[in-house]
Amino acid sequence: MLSGPNPLDRIKGWRPYVDATLGFRNHWYPTLFSADVEEGKPRAFKLAGDNILLNRIEGKVYCIRNRCLHRGVNFSSRLECFAKGTITCWYHGWTYRWDTGEVVGILTNPESSQIGKHRIRTFPVQEAKGILFVFMGESEPPPLAHDVPPNFLDDDMAIHGQSRLVKSNWRLGVENGFDAGHIWIHKKSVLVTGNDLALPVGFAPPEGVVTTRLVDEANGPKGVYDLLGECSMPVFESYLNGELVAEGNFGSKRVANNISIWLPGVLKVDPWPQEGMIQFEWYVPADEGTHYYFQTLGRRVANEAERAEFATEFREKWIDLALNGFNDDDIWAREAGQEFYSHPMGWVTERLYEPDIAIVEWRKFASKHNRGIQTVDHLYA
């Protein structure tokens, strides 16, 4: 270990962000897709260090902490649901209501004084766009619309996606996605070359120009736009010692004009991967060293035919080409940074450059506007 004072004390302006190893609290997060949770078939998930359990009852999805109050075992080790609306712990028969978390029965001691006396932690669930959003926190949840990017919930926006576990802290996911300079890693992607996309290898930000725009209105989502794409000169050719050594893709299709990041950690790239589509992607904290990369693509549809067409196209084309093929590189890039940033000195000794101003603005913004920091204490509260 390092000797002396905590090096993180040197960080000014975004220390809360560095402390948010397990994510922000009192926010909505996507967890599983609607289709993953069938009627009466609970599914476990790890969110912000907490073990949670989701179940669908008469169509509505509920979420409780996946840990019996009595002796701390996970319900999901052996699921026992005897009566609709309740779950019974396999160990001693403690039985809880899914909706309120109340202990409504203890099957091994039906007269126990503990019945009605305790409640297990419940978490609000909201189902939207085929996704189960869970509110990790105890305050009164704000509308879901405050925790997703603009347009995501629009009625005509069809959404499809997938989710995967990535071996890095969630912040490395956010910063990889929001980082304009990282497009360097995508320069040979088939998605780019095969689809005639215009994709530079970087950006030369002009001096003295503000390249971010903050959105922090009280009644809506809070986020940061990176204006680098419009404010700065795209770099399409890389030279070393006067020689051309790398090139971006000089395609005819301009994409990714608008890039923005929103609390609690969700990126919007518009349009992407082609005109008329938007990528919304979350970096959902699982535990200190892993996050769910929750990727979705949206397209406006005017009718059911278009909706069906998009569903087919997503399945047959975009999963492989964009969400896997293109974004696979982002995944290993995040994992490559985990060793460095898992040590406090990583945050202190990184050396940022001009395009990273968007990341720094995000760190400050997130430090200011988050609704709480998840800690280990919360997992036992």
Added chain:
Amino acid sequence: MLSGPNPLDRIKGWRPYVDATLGFRNHWYPTLFSADVEEGKPRAFKLAGDNILLNRIEGKVYCIRNRCLHRGVNFSSRLECFAKGTITCWYHGWTYRWDTGEVVGILTNPESSQIGKHRIRTFPVQEAKGILFVFMGESEPPPLAHDVPPNFLDDDMAIHGQSRLVKSNWRLGVENGFDAGHIWIHKKSVLVTGNDLALPVGFAPPEGVVTTRLVDEANGPKGVYDLLGECSMPVFESYLNGELVAEGNFGSKRVANNISIWLPGVLKVDPWPQEGMIQFEWYVPADEGTHYYFQTLGRRVANEAERAEFATEFREKWIDLALNGFNDDDIWAREAGQEFYSHPMGWVTERLYEPDIAIVEWRKFASKHNRGIQTVDHLYA
């Protein structure tokens, strides 16, 4: 980690028990079966965090710490025994007497001043009922009879058993076994249904009645009886919302009338798994996260024919049906609790109910009557 003061300071009345992560000290523990240690063939074992080594010499079994005083390597990495009654370290030839632990020779420097100057830790061994009991401690060992349940050593009590490593702390073993309410997990066991045993799913303890009996006489084993079976109403039917959702087994054979737990952590269930038999089982601490589940069954035998008959029956029936089939559920139940109780907050935030009074009494009793707490310091003393 948690911030602030140690949450365990909130625990009153049984704090020593919580501190006994590696088990209690100055007690007898079963380690291996007699048949496991053949003449001149040392066998390693991990007891209460300590690496020990047992060997049989002219029929008698000795036990030493499995670590050379010189450079700390395990003897068992490459066993070298050149002369009866001694063990030689494979690294530099330090040679110890099995009985006293004395350094009686150093084969790489026969005139060394260290010869005769040091003793390796030896541990008293007592062989009883085909089991090798080791005294983990340095005080004068009490009679073995003080550390085993009543009747275990009776002359006419034949004992057979097996041992397995379980991935939980030893206390989760004790508490699983002594916990009356846990029978809920056994409700569909073939041992119960196939043998016509009467087994409820739980117990409704009466208010204001003492349901434990403490045994703490100076000259005998110290333990706690759980009287729940006789004091309380057995629960055979479980209802939720007025509907029958689970049932115990309405068999004709009454078993498990007497359940008691004894220091240093051994359960007696009498009779079990049927009339005329007793299950004695130990939860032997190996290290912080594992224990040996040392299971034995006893039956009184009047002569050699009965003795042989029990041996056959044990081998052909009871191992599979009782010690494996039935108790397998206990093993995963303990392992399911390990994550919760390996964190200090587990002991503080558990929520107990009426049948757990027996567990709390045991915790207090063990905190008061144990002969010492094993610590990491002891492993280097």
Added chain:
Amino acid sequence: MLSGPNPLDRIKGWRPYVDATLGFRNHWYPTLFSADVEEGKPRAFKLAGDNILLNRIEGKVYCIRNRCLHRGVNFSSRLECFAKGTITCWYHGWTYRWDTGEVVGILTNPESSQIGKHRIRTFPVQEAKGILFVFMGESEPPPLAHDVPPNFLDDDMAIHGQSRLVKSNWRLGVENGFDAGHIWIHKKSVLVTGNDLALPVGFAPPEGVVTTRLVDEANGPKGVYDLLGECSMPVFESYLNGELVAEGNFGSKRVANNISIWLPGVLKVDPWPQEGMIQFEWYVPADEGTHYYFQTLGRRVANEAERAEFATEFREKWIDLALNGFNDDDIWAREAGQEFYSHPMGWVTERLYEPDIAIVEWRKFASKHNRGIQTVDHLYA
């Protein structure tokens, strides 16, 4: 953990050595063989806890820290070298000179103010005897000759070798090699019996005779000779209770007459494995729990024919017989000690004997003459 004060405070005279878990700093270490690093094909290595990267450019080998200044990722996760003499980070195109470490370009933002402003850590490299030595430190490097044993760099000394990763701290490697008493483990080695070597099982050091010789001249390597072989009676027969229980090998060839250990941790055994050859072997710290066992054999050659003959003999005979066959036992012996010495109490509770005086002298000598202790802080400087 242990309670109370740090037990290591009890160690007098060689505490710096105990603190050097990651090795000594400001010393030359062998890393890879020359043949391992081909022109323009960088190779990663872990030295003293630091991730480093070696590359050959126009024949000369350079070494930099394998971690981009910008976001801390390893270059070697995806190597990108676009222009001779530079390496480009795959993530954002930061480009460094191999020789100075200077940031000479950032391909995603060619006008960045960070260009020319920072230098990545570079490490001096010296190629000798087909081995790439790296200077781990920041002071002005002394001549390589100060950090290798006498004769190693002699013009007529041909050197061949191999390197393997061993799962123990580097000091257990040094102490195993320099420890005269450990020959006990080699008593049945085919190298010894098959080659008619004279190899005792130990040594009986005379009382009151100094059995080490220190070499600490300012302008040369610093080391300790163990004179036990010449000062003390070799032990060829081991007795227990008056009975002969083990024997050394009464061969006609006397070897290993001179054994010495040199900073930063390299052994010289002369002659070995036969007259006219010398074994030089390093124990190179990788991280806290592993070291590279860098084994070499040297023989004086008068001309190219002899040089070629030795190369063939090394490949066809000595690798298998000596470096693997014989030394394999040393490897598992070191690994067997790792558990004990990875705990501070290991260093405090070991019980040494007379032949270990050489080890204690080495510990004191190394504590006094090392040029620095590698710490985790250095990895972020």
